[in-house]
Amino acid sequence: MDIQEYFSLVFSDYTLRTITLGTAILGAVTGMLGSFAVLRKQSLLGDAISHAALPGIAISFLITGAKDSNTLLLGALVSGLIGTFWIRGIISKTHLKSDTALGLILSLFFGFGMLLLTFIQKQPNANQAGLDKYLFGQAATLIESDVWMMAIVTGICLFVLLLFWKEFKILLFDKDYAKTLGFNTKAIDILITSFIVLAIVLGLQTVGVVLMSAMLLAPAAAARQWTNSLATMVFLAAIFGAFSGVFGTAISASQDNLSTGPVIVLVAAVFVFVSFVFSPSRGLLFKQIRFIKNRRDLQLHKTLSFMYNIAETHDDISHPHEIKILNNFHGFTKGTLKKLVDKNYVILEGSTWSLTNDGFKTALNLYNQLTKKDE
Amino acid sequence: MSSAQIEIQLIASLVAIACAIPGTFLVLRKMAMISDAISHSILPGIVIGFFITQDLNSPLLILLAALTGVITVVLVEYIQKTGLVKEDTAIGLVFPVLFSIGVLMIAKKANDVHLDIDAVLLGELALAPFDRLLISGVDVGPKSLWIIGSILCITVLLLLAFFKELKLSTFDKGLAASLGFSPAIIHYGLMTVSSITTVGAFDAVGAILVVALMIAPAASAYLLTTDLKKMLILSIIFGVLSAISGYWFAHWLDASIAGSITTMLGVLFLIVYLFAPSKGIIAVLYREKQQRIEVSLLTFLLHLKNHDDENERHVNHLNEHINWQKVRSKIVLDLALKNNMIMIDDSIVFLTPKGDKFTTQAIDYIITNEDAQIEGMKDDFFLFRG
Incomplete structure (x- = not known):
């Protein structure tokens, strides 16, 4: 199948349509929330969270024994949140610096998750196959209900984003000022971090634990080069993310043996590269x-x-x-x-x-x- | 214990030591995430090296992959230097891209050969003893043992040779540079050693465990000591301890050894994080509580010194005046009494001469902006801490 064929099939073929829609929505929501992560200098938090989500997937499988993606993602969400708040605890209460805290939680949670996964694989009931798709993601396993789920979460994100736009913005650029104005900065902080965790967890099935952080960063880093306005940046990042999703899916569908996740990441990287070089005001050229x-x-x-x-x-x-x-x-x-x-x-x-x-x-x-x- | 089991534990311990040494410096230099980036981005180097040599254990492959690691560092620094994005974003952009390239190369080309991504991420320590090194037909031990052993030797030699330089440039970059030690050489030297260690260890224990073995023991040791040598020794001990206990845990659970070693590291870190004597979370929370009460005490004493009016110093009115809740006022009052800072006479609070002296000194420090000195004073005056 070549690319042209892909685009002619994308509206009629169920699988292609689902995957394309899924990756596009995913790209949009991660791009949107990624802008905040990048501007808050929390870029690597995404990496840590996505790794930290793995034990949650394994544990919720161990508990429920079901492979329903929503249950598993709920587990991922919980363990991602635990990881995030542990990182914050380490940074704020001990002498360890943020990079150490991130690397620690990332590797420890991931290792623990792998322990559980290998443990599950040795179990007698053969229901466990396919859990490892969360490592590198398999867009092909997306079904319509997953896409609906993504769309709903994106809708909620968008709603909350618009509702608390002012608060997010002021927290982003002048935290102390926000505090003096009487905003509950801690609550806003937790809100936005939770949404970032949510977006990451959503992408695990498609892009996988290892590459998820790039989905969060790349569109935002590309969008940053074109504008100095937060609203434009968020909008652009969503567009870049969505296009990376669509193009990535198209390319990987048109070739054999190309997994979707890495291709999407590479397409996003091309966006970043082009933005770095050709952006009129900040670009290297x-x-x-x-x-x-x-x-x-x-x-x-x-x-x-x-x-x-x-x-x-x-x-x-x-x-x-x-x-x-x-x-x-x-x-x-x-x-x-x-x-x-x-x-x-x-x-x-x-x-x-x-x-x-x-x-x-x-x-x-x-x-x-x-x-x-x-x- | 069979000989294979001993060999596995030996390999795991050697990897732990080889990782702990550069890891300590990475943690101290706030570059822990670089090790994560390197561990991911060596993948394309490994794949290309594998295409050339067709042997996962060849030294050429290790060098090629280590080179990719150094390239990652250079790329991150270049992107950071352009000022377009911050350092952490640069790291977060570079390694997924390189990793993706590696994954795609494997998917495209290496489907039929023994090289899968799970092995790269997780390694297979259990299989390590079966890949023997034969020198003119004589079996001298598992290959991984020799590889990681030689890497460890080089690391230890370099550490001994450049300990002074490393120490200086880690804690005082400016001084190191002005004394003529090139920060760049030390920086890239450390990066090269980390890359080589990562590559050498990945085959045995996988990329993720390498990161865990580099960061977790060093982070745990950091919470226990402020001495570089002790920190190095402690992190080596922690690494080896987790490696061996992790092996037996995996043996019992019949699961991945790498995952289980990481879990042991996690348990170890959790214990240290909670119970470390002065930097652990319980100690920190306790100290924070203590300091809160002591600050309240100081405020209270200052209040007493400033007000001569009996009305202001009546026990029952105190909480209104300083705006504290009842419980807190009582704690502070008790502490002050225990330390002989105040007397209560007919429900009116007075400063004792000792309390007066303490308060006067404290005010002196506060108005000269040397608040930190008050902490030292507390040892002289306080019989009981908050």
Whole structure:
């Protein structure tokens, strides 16, 4: 199946439609909430939470013996929340730093989860197959009820987000101010963290424990490059996330042997890469261009001020001088001289140059005025 | 105990020691999450190395994979340096991408060979004794034992050779740089050692356990001591202890050894986290409570010193004046009495000369903004703490 075929089938084929919708919704909700995680400098929290969710899945399977994804995800939610609050406890009450706390909880919970999974696999009833799909995710196992579940959770997220928009925003950018205004910062903090946990847990089935953090971060990190407004960023991140989901599904469906999770992550990474390089205000490409342009302007100014220093010693500012006396050290090249001529600061006559009145004035004020209209 | 069991425990212990040493420094340098990133992102290196060498234990594969680990670190630092995102986001972006590439390469190419992701994540310690190293036909022991043994030797040698430099650059980067130790060389040296250890250990115990073995013993030791040497020794002891007890736990449960060692590490950390003498959570909560009461006591004494009016110092009016609840006022009053700071005469509270002296000194410290000094004073004045 190639990509075109995929897009023609996506509306008619039940499986494809379900998976595509599921990954799109998942991408949107993780992108939305991921923006908050990224801005709060909690990017790695997502990684820790997704790993910490694993024992919950195993335990709820051990208790109920059922493979119903909602029950398992409930277990994941509980154990993810326990992990999150333990991390906060470690950071706030002991000397251990946040990175240690994250790494600790991540590896310990995950190891414990793996212990339980291998323990389950040795059990006599053969119902356990398929639990390991939560490790790397299997979008193909999504069914319509899962997608409904995601849609409902996304709806709730969106509702809460809009309802507490002001509170979230102020907590994000100025926590102390929020406190002085009388907001219960702890409650808002817990609310938003819980939603992040919820979004991660939702994605476990599709993308898996290991790669879930990238789903949270990548769309948000990409969206951050295009805007400085929170609302736009959240919106953009949701779009990027959704598109990563759709494209990732399309690519993995059109090839054999490509699991959906890693492909979605790679597509999201492409979004990040493009944003890093091509974003107009922050992107590396335009930054470099601006850098080069600034350097050129500086060279031009240097040449001009050198000319000014020479012209100053003469009564007639337009007294012609040989081009030869200009040197490289002052940023002189043929190009810069031509630019000066274009700007009508300098007149060239044969092998001599002379400053114009205009050029003299500009050079005089070069270091007095900080804002120049022509640069 | 069969010889295979002894060998497994030996390998697990060696891995624990080899991880604990770099782990201690990673925790102290606040780079614990880097080990997580490395453990994931070596996957493509392992896969490529495997395609080239067709042998999971070849030294070339270990070097290639370790190189991927160092590349991860460089990439993270590069992204961070552009200022587009913060460091943690950079880490969180780089390793899933590399890991995804590894997963896809395995899915595409290595379906028919012995290399699956579960093995990379979890390792199979139980199988390690069956892969023997034969030197001219003589069986000299399991391959993993030799690999992790040599990595451990190198790590210990490097540690002994550069202990001073490592210590200095960990605790005072600026001083280390000004004394002429290049921070970059030490940094990348540590990263290389961590990468090599991760790669060497992953085959035996899997990527996740490597992270756990690096961070958990060091974090537990950090809560128990403030001495670098003691911390190193403690984390090695913790690592080995969990490795051996984890093995027997797995044996009893018939489950993954790696998972069970991690669980043991978790139990160990939980115990230390709760009961560590001065940094454990119970000690911290107790100290916080103590300090809360002592601060209240100070406030109370200051109040007494400031007010001569008998009305203000009547026992029954105190809670109104300082706005405390009854229970709290009673605790504070009792503490003050026990420490001979106050006298109660006919329901009017007076400062004793000792209480007066304490309060005067405390005020001095407060107005000169040296509040921390008050803590030291408490030892001189208090018979009973809060």
